[in-house]
Amino acid sequence: xxxxxxxxxxxxxxxALAPAEVIAGNVxxxxxxxxxxxxxxxxxxxxxxWVALAICILGLFAAGALMAIQSRRGEGGEHVGKIxxxxxxxxxxxxxxxxxxxxATA
Numbered sequence: 473x474x475x476x477x478x479x480x481x482x483x484x485x486x487x488a489l490a491p492a493e494v495i496a497g498n499v500x501x502x503x504x505x506x507x508x509x510x511x512x513x514x515x516x517x518x519x520x521x522w523v524a525l526a527i528c529i530l531g532l533f534a535a536g537a538l539m540a541i542q543s544r545r546g547e548g549g550e551h552v553g554k555i556x557x558x559x560x561x562x563x564x565x566x567x568x569x570x571x572x573x574x575x576a577t578a
Contacts, residue, residue, distance in 0.1 A: 493502075501527075521568070523560075524565045525562065525565055525566070528558050528561045528562045528565065530553070530556075531534060531558040531561070532555060532558045532559070535551045535554040535555045535558060536551075536555070538551050538554075539551040539552075539555075
């Protein structure tokens with residue numbers, strides 16, 4: 473039991489003496505690489521991004537049309553939220569790879 477406590481105290485002394493940067497510097501941090509044979513997946517992701525942006529554009533068209541039609545009845549302002557949601561979707565879709573890259577390195 474005393475050897476276990478002595479070893480724990482020795483490790484505690486070493487950790488206390490070593491700066492955190494030195495300890496963290498020993499951990500390997502490889503850069504991400506695309507596995508071989510996954511070229512088709514990136515093409516499908518590009519298609520998905522294109523389809524998602526096309527849906528957002530159609531949503532903007534629909535919100536604008538509803539806004540124009542219902543402006544005579546005094547309900548045109550209710551569609552501003554729909555336009556905001558569609559534009560928010562465009563921002564998230566367009567920035568998806570940058571957001572994932574940022575969150576992966578955090």
